Each structure stands twice: as C-alpha cells, then as structure tokens.
Amino acid sequence: xxxxxxxxxxxxxxxxxxxxxxxxxxxxxxxxxxxxxxxxxxxxxxxxxxxxxxxxxxxxxxxxxxxxxxxxxxxxxxxxxxxxxxxxxxxxxxxxxxxxxxxxxxxxxxxxxx
Amino acid sequence: xxxxxxxxxxxxxxxxxxxxxxxxxxxxxxxxxxxxxxxxxxxxxxxxxxxxxxxxxxxxxxxxxxxxxxxxxxxxxxxxxxxxxxxxxxxxxxxxxxxxxxxxxxxxxx
Numbered sequence: 001x002x003x004x005x006x007x008x009x010x011x012x013x014x015x016x017x018x019x020x021x022x023x024x025x026x027x028x029x030x031x032x033x034x035x036x037x038x039x040x041x042x043x044x045x046x047x048x049x050x051x052x053x054x055x056x057x058x059x060x061x062x063x064x065x066x067x068x069x070x071x072x073x074x075x076x077x078x079x080x081x082x083x084x085x086x087x088x089x090x091x092x093x094x095x096x097x098x099x100x101x102x103x104x105x106x107x108x109x110x111x112x113x114x
Numbered sequence: 115x116x117x118x119x120x121x122x123x124x125x126x127x128x129x130x131x132x133x134x135x136x137x138x139x140x141x142x143x144x145x146x147x148x149x150x151x152x153x154x155x156x157x158x159x160x161x162x163x164x165x166x167x168x169x170x171x172x173x174x175x176x177x178x179x180x181x182x183x184x185x186x187x188x189x190x191x192x193x194x195x196x197x198x199x200x201x202x203x204x205x206x207x208x209x210x211x212x213x214x215x216x217x218x219x220x221x222x223x224x
Contacts, residue, residue, distance in 0.1 A: 002156065031210060042201060042216040043157070048209060056209040090156060094210055101145060101164075101205060103212070105156035 003027065004106035006091050012112045018079040021109045025072055025093030031055070032074040033103060034066055037088040049074055081113045116140045118215035120202055125221045126192055134187045134218045136202035144205040146178050146185045147212060152198045160187065160200075189220075197222045 003026035013019055025032050034046040045058035049068035060066075063081075068074040078085060088110050092103040118138045126132040136146065145164035149157040163169055163178035163185060175188040189196055199219050203212040 002158070033211075042214040043203075043212075045211055045213070048211055056207075056211040058211065092157075100210060101147065101162040102159045103147075103149075103157075103210070104159065107156050 002104040002106065004091060004093050004104050006089075006106035006109050008109060009107065010110050010112075012114065013081060014114055015081055015083060017081050017113075018077065019081065019111065021076040021078070021089055021091075021111075023074045023076070023091030023093075023106055025074070025091075026095070026104055029093035029095050029104070030072065031094045031096075031100075032068055032072070033092045033094070034060075034074070034076050035090040035092065037090060037108075039087075043090065046076070078111070083113050086111055086113045116204075116206070116213045118202055118204060118213060120200075120215040120218045122216065123219045123221065125223065128192055128194060128222055128224050130192050131188065131190050132192060132220065134189075134200050134202075134220070136185050136187075136215055138183050138185075138202070138204050138213075138215075140204050140206050140213060142206040143180065143183075144207065146176075147203045147205065148174075148176055148187045149201045149203065150198050151201065151217070157201060162205075192222050194222055194224070196220060 005024045030051045035043040046060040048056040092105045148160040151157045161176040178185040199217040203214045
C-alpha cells in the first residue's frame with residue numbers, strides 16, 4: 001500500500017458524459033501527478049500540482065482539467081468523454097527533500113467509456 | 115521530440131540475471147528512474163540515478179551513462195514474482211515531470 005488513495009476504482013460511463021476522479025496523496029506529500037495509461041501502453045503524464053498550484057502540464061486534452069485543493073487532495077475532471085478516453089488513470093505523489101524523485105502511485109481508476 | 119527506447123519484452127530463467135536497457139533522447143536531463151508494474155497493479159518506484167555509475171539496492175541495480183544517454187536495470191537471482199513490466203522514465207527539468215518509456219515485459223520461466 002503506497003498511501004495514495006484514489007476513488008472510484010472503476011467507472012463506466014457513456015460518451016459525451018463528464019466524470020471526476022479523486023486522489024488523496026500520502027500524508028505530507030505536496031506534489032500530485034496525474035497519468036493516463038491505455039491498454040498495454042506506457043504512462044502518459046497529464047499534469048502536476050505542487051501545494052495547490054499547477055507546476056507542469058503534459059499531454060492533457062482541453063476537455064480535461066484538474067485542481068489541487070487546500071487539503072492537498074486533487075481531482076481530475078474529464079468531460080465530453082470519447083471512447084478513446086477509456087484507460088487507467090493513476091495519481092501519484094512525491095515527497096519533498098531527499099526522496100523527492102520517488103513517485104508513489106495510487107491503485108488507479110479504470111475508466112470505461114461506452 | 116522526446117523519446118525513450120526499451121525492449122518490449124525480455125525472457126529469462128528463474129535464478130538467472132537479466133538486464134533491461136533504456137536509451138533516451140530528451141531536451142533536458144536531470145535523472146533516470148525505474149519503476150515496476152505488475153499486471154493490473156500500480157507502478158512502484160525502484161531506483162533513481164542522477165549521476166553516472168551503478169547503484170545497488172538488494173537484488174536490483176541500476177546504471178547510468180549520461181554521455182551515452184543510456185541506462186539499464188539489472189535484476190539478479192530472478193524470482194517468479196519479478197515477472198512484471200519495467201519502465202524507465204526521464205526527469206527532464208526542475209519540475210519532477212517524468213517522460214516514460216513504453217515498458218519492458220519481463221517473462222520468467224521456471
């Protein structure tokens with residue numbers, strides 16, 4: 001158990017809909033990252049937050065948005081969903097200091113768009 | 115563009131040693147990470163190399179050559195539980211954003 005929690009574990013929805021994925025980082029970690037992993041693919045970095053502020057943006061679609069709240073939990077919002085958005089969505093957090101290059105991943109949310 | 119190359123699949127025998135290579139071409143480089151992911155699971159951190167050389171952690175070691183834009187993960191005394199996908203990832207800048215390789219599926223035979 002990494003200490004990172006994600007909800008829900010599974011989500012099935014229809015095209016055109018909007019969903020929100022939630023992530024709670026490990027206690028004390030200020031950085032949160034969101035990744036998308038399609039079937040048998042590597043991880044695509046979407047976005048990073050540090051202490052409530054957006055730090056870096058990757059290949060995140062305009063239909064997707066995220067935020068990190070004062071209590072450091074983060075939400076990833078996916079709208080106007082398409083079949084191709086079906087994937088595993090991971091959240092990770094990392095500590096400050098000496099081990100800041102280690103990212104700890106949550107169990108993921110499996111999104112299926114039908 | 116940014117690219118990381120690693121073999122898609124490697125097969126080895128239980129108890130043996132296996133090396134998984136990673137070459138990268140990125141516009142910036144701070145360090146190279148390795149992660150393990152079992153089927154259906156989340157990636158777990160294995161190692162991070164910022165400087166040239168070999169770092170050992172138990173049965174796993176990771177090597178980096180910055181001049182060759184190359185690194186490898188070495189797994190010794192292979193166990194069946196090591197069957198998983200292994201990803202290399204480059205940290206490119208002062209943020210901690212990672213660019214990921216496509217992963218190497220390690221198959222271990224008894």
